[in-house]
Amino acid sequence: MTETSNKITAPVSLLRNRSFMLVWMSGLTVMLGFSMFFLSVSWFIVDVLNRPAVLGVVLMSVAIPRVIMMIYGGILADKIRKSLIMFVTNFLQGLVMITMIILFLNDWLDVSTLIVIALVFGFLDAFFFPAVSSMIPIIVRDEQLQRANSLFQGSTEMMFIIGPLVAGILLTIGDYTLTFSVAAILIFISTVLVFPPLIQDPVPKKREGSPSALDDLKEGLAYVRQSHVHRTGTLSIVIINLFMIGPLIISFPILVDALGGRPLELSLLEGGLSAGTFLASVLLVIWNMKKKRGRFVFGSLIVSFSFFIMFSLLETLPLLILLAALTGFVAMFVYLPTITIVQERTDKDKLGRVMSIITLAASGFEPVAFGLISFLVAAALPIQTILTIAGSVGLLLSIVLVVMSSQFRKLD
Template sequence: MDTAETQPTLLRNRAFLLVWFSGLTVMLGFSVFFLSVSWFVVDELQQEALLGIVLMAVSIPRVIMMIYGGILADKIKKSLIMFVTNACQVLVMVAMIVLFSTGSLTAFTLILIALIFGFLDAFFFPAVSSMIPTIVRDAELQRANSLFQGSTELMFIAGPLLAGILLTVGDFTLTFTASAVLIAVSTVLVFPPFIGDKKPERKAPGTAMADLKEGLRYVWDSDVHRTGTYTIVIINLFMIGPLIISFPILVQSLGGSPFELSLFEGGLAAGTFLASVILVIWNLQKRRGRLVFLSLTASFSLFLLFSFAESLPIMIILTALTGFMAMFVYLPAVTMVQENTDKDKLGRVMSIISLAAGGFEPIAFGLIALLVALSLPISFILTAAASSGLLLGLLLIWKSPGFRKID
C-alpha cells in the first residue's frame, strides 16, 4: 500500500503540520528579507538597474542547481535537505547583519549573498514540494497543496507589511534580524527526527546526468507533465517575473515609500491567498485542464490592463486580481503533475516544475533591467510582456487540446 494512504487526515498529520508551519515561518522570513533588500537597493544604494542584477543573482544558481536538488531529493531524506539549507540561510543572514552594521554591505557583497541564497533555494524547494505527496493521502493532495501554497502566500502579505513597519521604526538591521529569527524557527520545525520521513529506497547507482535524462524524458513523454510545465513557464516568465521587478521601480517613480511597496507585494499575495482558500474549500477534481487554460487567459488579460493603469489604487487592485487568476493556473497544474508522477521520480519532476516556476525569472529580471537601463518606460515594458504572454498562452491552448479534457 502507498505510504501516503496510511497517513492520518490532513489536520491531524503531524509531519504535514510541521512542514506546513515551517513553510509559513520561512516564507515570512523570506518576504521580509526580499522587501528589505529591494528597498535597500533602490533607496539606500539608489541603483534601480542593480535590482535586476540582485534578483538574477538569486535566480541563476537556482536554475543551475535546481535539477540536481531534485535528484538529491530522490536519494536522501527530504527533511534533512530542508533542515541543512535553512540552517545555512540563517548563517548567511547573520553575516549580512554584520556587514550592514559595519557599513560593508555594498553592491558586490549583496550580489554575493543573493547568489548563496539562490543556491540554497535550489535544494530546499524541490525537497518540500516532493515531500508533500509522500506524507498526505492522494485524495487530499489538492487540498494540501492549496493549504500550503495559500497560507505561505499569506506570509507574503504579512511580510511586506511587517518589513514596512520595521523600516519605519528602525533600520535594515531590524528587518534582517527578524528574517534570521524566522528562518531559524523554520529550521527547528523541520529537524529530521521531528518529521520522521523515510529515506528513499536505494536504487542501482547511476550518474546525476543519467538521473536527469530519465527525469526529463519522463516529463517530455507525458502530455500532463509537458503542458503543465509549459503553462508554468509562460506565467512566470511573462507575468510573475515582470511584476516582481516592476513593483519597486513603479513605487520609486511615483515617489512612494516602503509602505506603498508593501501594498503592491501584499496585493499580489492577497490575490493568490484568496484563490488558494477557494481551492482548499472546493478541492477541485474535475475539468482542471480547462480551468488552467481559462485562468491563464484571464490572468494575462488582467496583467495587460495593469500595464496601462496609472492610478496606484487601481494598480494594486489589478495586481491582486492577476495573482488570484494566476493561482488557478499554478495549483491545479502542479497537483495534476504530482498525481500522475511515480513516487520515485517526484524529486526530479518537482525540481523541473520548480525550475519552471522560478528558474525562468532571471531571464525576465535581466531583460527588464536592461530595458530600464536603456530608459524605456516601465509601462511599455510591462505591456510588451503581457501581450507576449497572452499570445503564447493562446498558442499553447490551441496546440494542447488533450490537456483541456484532463480532470
C-alpha cells in the same frame, strides 16, 4: 520498503497529520522571513544605494544558481531524506542572514556583497524547494493532495502579505538591522521545525545499480518530455512566470519609486499580489476541484494575462494594488491545479526530479525576465511599456498553447 509503506498513514484531517503540520509551519515561518528579507533588500537598493537598475542584477543573482542547481536538487530529493535537505538549507540560509547583518552594521553592505549573498540564497533554494514540493505527496494521502497543496501554497502566500507589511513597518520605525534580524530569527525557527526526527519522513529506497546524477537527470527529463500532461503543464507555468510573475516582481519597487512612494506603499503593492494568490488558494482548499481541470487551467491562463495587461496601463497606486491582486488571484488557478495534476500522474520514486523541473519552470526563468527588464529600464524605456509588451507576448503564447494542447484541455 514498499510504495504503500512509504506513504505515511494519517487521519483524514490534514490538521492531525503531524508531519504535514510541521512542514506547513516551517513553510510559514521561512516564507515570512524570506518576504521580509527580499522587500528590505529591494528597498535598500532603490532607496539607500539609489541604484534601481541594479535591482534586476541582484534578483538575477538569486535566480541563476537556482536555475543551474535546481535539477540536481530534485535528483538529491529522490536519494536523500527530504527533511534533512530542508533542515540543512534553512540552517545555512540563517547563517547567511547573520553575515548580512554584520556587513550592514560595518557599512560593508554594497552591490557586490548583495550579489554574493543573493547567489548563495539562490543556490540553497535550488535544494529546498524540490525537497518540500516532493515531500507533500509522500506525507499526505492522494485524496488530500489538492487541499494540501492549496493549504500550503495559500498560507505561505499569506506570509508574502504579512511579511512586506511587517518589513515596511519595521523600516519605518527602525532600520535594516531590525528587519534583517527578525527575518533571520524566523528562518532559524523554520530550521527547528523540520528537524528530521520530528518529521519522520521515509528514507528513499536505494535504487538498483546506483545510477549517476547524469543518468538520473536524463531519466527525469525523458519522463517529463514523453508525457503530454507533464510537458503542457510545465509550459503553462513557464509562460506565466516568464511573462507575468517575473516582470511583476521586479516592477514593484521601480513603479513605487517612480510614483514617489515609500516602503509602506511598496509593501501594499506586494501585499496586493500575495492577497490575490492567498484568496485563490483558500478557495481551492474549500473547492476540491476534480472535474474539467484542464479547461479551467487554460481559461485562467488567458484571463490572468488580460488582467496583467490592464495593470501595465495604470499609474495610480490603489488601482495597481487592485489589479495586482486580481492578476495573482487568477494566476493561482493556473499554478495549483497544474501542480496537483502533475503530482497525481508521477511515480513516487521520480517526484523529486519531476517537481524540480516544475519548480524550475515556476522560478528558474525569472533571471531572463529580470535581465531583460533591467536592460530596458537602464535604456530609459518606461516600465509600463515594458510590462505591456511582456503581457502581450505572454497572452499570444498562451493562446497558441491552448490551441495546440487538446489532450490537456480534456483532463479532469
